[in-house]
Amino acid sequence: MAYDIDVFVSVLGQREKEVGTPAMQKTLAMADRLAADALAPAVRHRLVEQTAVLTYFQKATTIRLIPYAPLALVGFDLTALVELPRLLALAHEVGHHVYRQFPVNDASEPKAAPAEALSAAPKWPEWLNAWEEEVFADVYGVLIAGPAAVLAMQAMVMANLPARLTVDDGDHPAPILRPALMSAVLHEMARRRSDPLRTQLERTADVLDKRWNSYLASINAPAMFRPKHARARCNLQKPARSSPSGLRRS
Numbered sequence: 001m002a003y004d005i006d007v008f009v010s011v012l013g014q015r016e017k018e019v020g021t022p023a024m025q026k027t028l029a030m031a032d033r034l035a036a037d038a039l040a041p042a043v044r045h046r047l048v049e050q051t052a053v054l055t056y057f058q059k060a061t062t063i064r065l066i067p068y069a070p071l072a073l074v075g076f077d078l079t080a081l082v083e084l085p086r087l088l089a090l091a092h093e094v095g096h097h098v099y100r101q102f103p104v105n106d107a108s109e110p111k112a113a114p115a116e117a118l119s120a121a122p123k124w125p126e127w128l129n130a131w132e133e134e135v136f137a138d139v140y141g142v143l144i145a146g147p148a149a150v151l152a153m154q155a156m157v158m159a160n161l162p163a164r165l166t167v168d169d170g171d172h173p174a175p176i177l178r179p180a181l182m183s184a185v186l187h188e189m190a191r192r193r194s195d196p197l198r199t200q201l202e203r204t205a206d207v208l209d210k211r212w213n214s215y216l217a218s219i220n221a222p223a224m225f226r227p228k229h230a231r232a233r234c235n236l237q238k239p240a241r242s243s244p245s246g247l248r249r250s
């Protein structure tokens with residue numbers, strides 16, 4: 001808690017006119033607005049309670065969740081001053097808040113799990129379950145920021161060394177999977193619409209897929225990866241229709 005207060009004081013300090021440059025103040029104000037906008041739909045749909053979100057500059061983009069107060073502190077790195085698309089990561093960070101708070105704030109009646117669900121074998125391997133929160137945050141990012149979130153993720157992954165593409169850190173999906181996962185959400189968002197925006201979203205998702213696939217081809221991306229703590233490697237190729245798990249083991 002003492003550390004939370006330290007961070008909070010530093011968050012407020014960065015808003016002092018004498019501390020930051022006008023560009024920093026402007027970026028912080030924009031980041032605060034974007035983070036609040038990213039949270040608003042979750043509050044509107046009563047997934048989480050109204051929470052104040054304050055942003056601040058720090059080394060890495062992360063969210064500091066404050067479980068005992070309706071407050072979330074989102075840090076982002078200074079490069080956003082010259083690269084505004086980096087602020088798109090704020091939607092992902094707010095997704096972490098929604099993921100953690102949803103079970104706490106959910107006021108609906110708990111539904112009894114069907115007996116067969118309780119006795120069924122775990123559906124996913126452990127390494128896949130370990131990615132759950134980060135997958136949620138990636139999906140939330142696309143629901144909030146749409147194609148821009150996919151584009152930003154592609155840029156982030158492409159900026160890394162190709163050798164890192166298939167590294168499973170035990171927390172985030174392997175980088176090679178994240179743009180594809182987010183693009184799948186975009187396609188699903190398009191599929192659920194019937195207005196003219198549907199075609200526009202579908203086309204945009206197709207363009208993004210093409211861009212990503214060209215990149216993968218250009219670096220001769222690997223077709224397999226080894227999940228953390230797993231003995232078997234996984235095939236990254238599109239699964240055959242008959243494969244129920246989506247990822248085939250080798």
Ligand SMILES: [Zn+2]
Binds near residue numbers: 092096
């Ligand atoms: Zn994350």
